[in-house]
Amino acid sequence: MEESIWLSLWTLSTYGILFFFGASLASFYTTLGERILLYCYGKKRKEFLGFLRWKVIFSKPSHCPSCGHLVTKTHLTPIAGWFLTKGKCFQCQTPLPKLYPLTELLLGIVAVFVYFVSEDIAGTIVLLFLLGHLLISMMTDVAKFSLDYENLPFLIGFGLLSNYLLFGELPTLETLWVYLGFFVFYLLIYLLFRGGTGLGDVLFSPVFAALAGNPFWILYFNSAYLLAVGFSFLLRKKGESLKGKKVPMGLYFSLGLFLTYFAKLLVHYYNWEGFSIYGTIE
Numbered sequence: 328m329e330e331s332i333w334l335s336l337w338t339l340s341t342y343g344i345l346f347f348f349g350a351s352l353a354s355f356y357t358t359l360g361e362r363i364l365l366y367c368y369g370k371k372r373k374e375f376l377g378f379l380r381w382k383v384i385f386s387k388p389s390h391c392p393s394c395g396h397l398v399t400k401t402h403l404t405p406i407a408g409w410f411l412t413k414g415k416c417f418q419c420q421t422p423l424p425k426l427y428p429l430t431e432l433l434l435g436i437v438a439v440f441v442y443f444v445s446e447d448i449a450g451t452i453v454l455l456f457l458l459g460h461l462l463i464s465m466m467t468d469v470a471k472f473s474l475d476y477e478n479l480p481f482l483i484g485f486g487l488l489s490n491y492l493l494f495g496e497l498p499t500l501e502t503l504w505v506y507l508g509f510f511v512f513y514l515l516i517y518l519l520f521r522g523g524t525g526l527g528d529v530l531f532s533p534v535f536a537a538l539a540g541n542p543f544w545i546l547y548f549n550s551a552y553l554l555a556v557g558f559s560f561l562l563r564k565k566g567e568s569l570k571g572k573k574v575p576m577g578l579y580f581s582l583g584l585f586l587t588y589f590a591k592l593l594v595h596y597y598n599w600e601g602f603s604i605y606g607t608i609e
């Protein structure tokens with residue numbers, strides 16, 4: 328009896344720590360995304376170059392983007408910090424985007440969910456890092472229609488590691504075929520239709536498809552485009568035509584891969600009958 332109490336306390340604190348870890352990671356990556364936008368694409372892109380730029384991006388203490396007021400440690404606490412400051416800068420009262428505490432909450436919940444399904448702590452942590460880097464792709468693509476190329480090696484690294492730790496997958500010849508199939512597809516669109524797709528899509532989408540693997544690339548591809556069409560339709564201004572409208576596809580590729588990993592987790596760990604793509608071999 329006593330043993331089971333300790334066990335549930337242990338489980339509960341593991342979930343608590345994971346939630347906090349996921350939320351902190353979201354806080355780290357949204358800040359990183361914002362700084363990449365400011366120092367690599369924004370008005371400060373000429374101030375620091377090369378290695379120095381990354382040093383500033385990683386070492387500058389958190390501050391208010393409006394007045395430069397340094398954020399205290401308590402106010403940096405994920406989610407809670409946002410409520411403590413009432414969502415405003417303590418000094419100049421500039422409101423801070425609600426998207427940040429929401430992303431923190433979301434990644435906290437994702438951390439708990441992934442560990443609940445997989446019971447694999449290393450796999451959960453590595454997947455959270457992958458999602459953090461996807462967050463950066465989403466932010467740079469929404470703000471600047473640009474996928475940060477320096478982000479790609481991290482996506483590949485954390486993606487391959489997640490696949491190995493959570494699903495026991497190593498890249499095979501099949502992975503290469505999925506990659507090449509997507510690469511040729513996007514390259515043709517890029518070369519044949521001017522403005523049909525960006526170079527970022529040609530480089531990123533085949534990687535995402537290869538990380539999804541066979542047959543999950545089908546889910547990845549369809550969910551990315553369904554989300555793109557759905558959101559563009561819902562978010563359009565009244566009377567606005569969608570024809571020729573520029574769509575931040577990197578955002579939808581990232582969201583598609585995000586959803587694909589959830590499907591992979593459920594299929595791999597629950598092996599849903601009738602849903603399983605592996606079939607049953609007895």
Ligand SMILES: [Zn+2]
Pocket residue numbers: 391392393394395396416417418419420421
């Ligand atoms: Zn301020």
